[in-house]
Amino acid sequence: MKVSFSNTAKYEGAVAVPVFLDNRHSKGADALDEATGGTISRAQKGSRFHGKDGQTIVINAPSGIAAQTVFLGGVGDRDAVGVLDWEAFGARALKSVQCSGAKTLVFDMRDLDAPASARAVFGAQLAAYRFDKYRTTLKDDKKPSITAVRVICSDSAAAKSAYAPLKETAEGVILARDLVSEPANVLHPESFAKKAQDLEEYGLEVQILDEKDMKKLGMNALLSVGQGSNYGSKLAVMSWFGAKDRKEAPLVLVGKGVCFDTGGISLKPGAGMWDMKGDMGGAAAVTGTMRALAGRKARANVIGIIGLVENMPDAAATRPGDIITSADGQTIEVQNTDAEGRLVLVDALWYGLRFKPKQIIDFATLTGAIIIALGHENAGVFSNDDALAGALDSAGKASGETVWRLPIGAGYDKLIDSKYADMKNIGGRGAGSITAAQFLHRYVGDTPWAHVDIAGTAWKDSSDDPREPVWATGYGVRLMDNFVSEQCEG
Numbered sequence: 420m421k422v423s424f425s426n427t428a429k430y431e432g433a434v435a436v437p438v439f440l441d442n443r444h445s446k447g448a449d450a451l452d453e454a455t456g457g458t459i460s461r462a463q464k465g466s467r468f469h470g471k472d473g474q475t476i477v478i479n480a481p482s483g484i485a486a487q488t489v490f491l492g493g494v495g496d497r498d499a500v501g502v503l504d505w506e507a508f509g510a511r512a513l514k515s516v517q518c519s520g521a522k523t524l525v526f527d528m529r530d531l532d533a534p535a536s537a538r539a540v541f542g543a544q545l546a547a548y549r550f551d552k553y554r555t556t557l558k559d560d561k562k563p564s565i566t567a568v569r570v571i572c573s574d575s576a577a578a579k580s581a582y583a584p585l586k587e588t589a590e591g592v593i594l595a596r597d598l599v600s601e602p603a604n605v606l607h608p609e610s611f612a613k614k615a616q617d618l619e620e621y622g623l624e625v626q627i628l629d630e631k632d633m634k635k636l637g638m639n640a641l642l643s644v645g646q647g648s649n650y651g652s653k654l655a656v657m658s659w660f661g662a663k664d665r666k667e668a669p670l671v672l673v674g675k676g677v678c679f680d681t682g683g684i685s686l687k688p689g690a691g692m693w694d695m696k697g698d699m700g701g702a703a704a705v706t707g708t709m710r711a712l713a714g715r716k717a718r719a720n721v722i723g724i725i726g727l728v729e730n731m732p733d734a735a736a737t738r739p740g741d742i743i744t745s746a747d748g749q750t751i752e753v754q755n756t757d758a759e760g761r762l763v764l765v766d767a768l769w770y771g772l773r774f775k776p777k778q779i780i781d782f783a784t785l786t787g788a789i790i791i792a793l794g795h796e797n798a799g800v801f802s803n804d805d806a807l808a809g810a811l812d813s814a815g816k817a818s819g820e821t822v823w824r825l826p827i828g829a830g831y832d833k834l835i836d837s838k839y840a841d842m843k844n845i846g847g848r849g850a851g852s853i854t855a856a857q858f859l860h861r862y863v864g865d866t867p868w869a870h871v872d873i874a875g876t877a878w879k880d881s882s883d884d885p886r887e888p889v890w891a892t893g894y895g896v897r898l899m900d901n902f903v904s905e906q907c908e909g
Contacts, residue, residue: 420547421567422540422582424575430454432523433565435490435512435539437531438463438470439497447527447571448491455483459491471495472504477515486525490515502538503819509542510885516565517547523567528578536572537581543568544589545886550600584715588900591711592893598703599878599891603679603696607650608727611678611699615655615706615725621713628654633766640745641726641766644759647683647736648729654767657709657723661716662907669720670907671776672709672899673767675760675783676702676727683730683756684738697891698760700877701782702727704895711900719907724771726763730756742840745769747862750840758844760785761855765862778807778867781859782895783874788851790875797823798876798894801856804867811869814902819884820894822871831857871895 428450436447442463444452452459458481462468468476474493481489492508494500509526516524524543528536547565551557572578598606598614606614612627619625630651633642638654645652655676658669680698681687687695702725709723737743741753743762746769751762760783771779789799797815800822802808808824815821831853834846842861846854856870876894879887 420544420565422586423567424536424570424572424578424582426573426575428527428529428571430484430486430525432486432521432525433488433490433516433519434484434486434525434527435492436527437494437508438491440470440495442468442470443497446530450529451484451489451527455481455489458482459489462491468493473507475511475515487521488516488519502534505535505538506542506545506819507885509539510546513543513546513565514885517563518561520564522564523569524565525569525571527571529571529573531572533572533574533577533581536570536578537585540568540570540582541585541589542886544586545592548593548596548888550597550888550891587714588711588897590714591707591896591900594710595703595707595893595896596888596891598706599697599700599893601696603729606696607678608645608653608676608729609650611676611702611727612653612655615657618657618706618710618713621710622659623709623713624658626656628656636746636770637744638746638766638770639743640751640762641728643737643741643743643753644677644730644762645728647731647733650729653727654770655725655727657706659709659713659717659721661712661718662720665720667720668777669722669774670903671771671774671779672705672721672723673764673771673779673781674702674705674723674725675699675763675781675785676725677760677763678727678729680730680757680759681732683736683759684732685755685757686732687757694878697878698784699727700784700873700894703893704782704873704877704899707893707896708899711896712903717903717908719903721903721907722771722774722776724767726767728763730759745862749842749861752837752840752843754843755845758855761844761858764859768859768862772863772866776866779863780869780871782871784877785872786852786855786874789872792825792852793823793875795875795879797821799852799872800824800869801827801853801860801872802869803827803860803863804869807867807869810902810906811871811898814898814905817905818897818901819886820876820898822898825853827853827857827860832860
């Protein structure tokens with residue numbers, strides 16, 4: 420989608436203007452009302468539109484201007500509108516006219532500051548996402564027609580500058596959504612590793628470890644998950660050194676990349692199993708984040724590590740009751756092969772600790788229990804460090820990708836003790852998300868660590884957020900982009 424910023428007030432295609440609470444017009448709305456002979460005011464009076472946040476009106480074929488559609492978006496009290504409100508305004512505008520036949524969406528933001536203009540376009544870019552790659556019979560009137568976004572603003576240079584890093588963040592979100600949306604016959608451990616390797620074009624340093632490499636390192640927990648698959652397991656390490664000192668301790672991000680999860684020998688029910696192509700949402704979040712950080716040249720050292728496996732039932736697959744040894748020497752009794760993500764993560768976390776990080780954060784669609792606890796509104800956060808947990812909470816509120824902290828502790832830890840090994844990989848029905856986090860906690864030592872369970876936020880069957888599509892959300896990219904900006908960049 421082509422984006423441009425201009426000081427010239429020219430209407431074409433679809434035009435979007437914000438309206439504040441009590442129908443207070445922006446200058447763009449006033450100009451449009453005058454150009455259309457009062458059409459805007461009449462539409463407001465003829466409806467229950469009052470400029471409340473989220474209210475919308477679409478006017479087709481207005482007289483007096485060349486544009487074929489006008490979108491009015493309520494944004495609430497002018498003194499209280501924040502960046503997320505501007506993103507939602509832009510997203511609603513795009514979705515309202517996406518398939519209208521108009522080729523250009525024009526935002527008239529002439530009396531608003533550069534961040535507001537940039538965020539409106541950012542919201543529109545997120546809302547424009549569709550995964551139509553495999554739809555071959557889609558009729559023309561169901562296809563998106565908007566190919567360009569133009570913003571009328573008072574300072575086009577400032578708005579363009581404000582938008583530049585947001586564009587890269589959006590590209591990271593789009594990459595994460597694409598990865599989660601791809602079917603498992605296309606995106607498997609080997610092809611996912613190739614996509615990570617392709618990010619070298621943005622300046623990332625990428626290393627791919629294959630099964631032979633991981634066997635030498637003793638990463639038997641991760642390798643055990645992929646034993647039943649025809650695809651070789653991989654570990655992709657994506658490094659960005661953007662700090663002034665390349666040797667400065669990095670932030671390490673770790674992602675669960677189970678490209679398809681049947682549950683293994685502990686086979687899942689068939690209904691809904693097709694969604695398990697998205698069980699690599701944590702790896703997608705980390706990959707999208709690394710793309711965003713490299714794209715905007717983040718002034719920080721960040722390393723992204725993704726463990727890529729496929730969990731299939733097979734004669735060679737890990738069995739319930741098997742005991743395996745992880746890379747750090749701890750033994751694990753595998754009581755349930757569908758609790759596989761934590762096995763992938765502990766070896767990936769161990770590898771990440773080799774970089775002596777200042778903080779380590781993992782992302783995983785780890786437990787269905789987190790959906791029972793938090794629904795689809797928040798990701799669950801577990802941490803051994805209050806400052807890190809607080810920083811993630813702040814980043815979540817600022818980015819719109821919110822989190823909620825849940826506890827870990829000795830009482831939960833004893834639930835994963837095993838009679839036959841150092842630990843078992845499940846802790847029973849109670850506190851399922853917590854015992855999964857407790858399992859990971861045994862591997863991180865004193866390093867500040869956070870586990871983000873995104874099983875309820877990585878994909879959704881429906882969403883009230885206009886920036887999100889149905890299904891793959893790309894959750895985690897905006898969260899971590901904001902976290903890096905606030906916590907790691909000097």
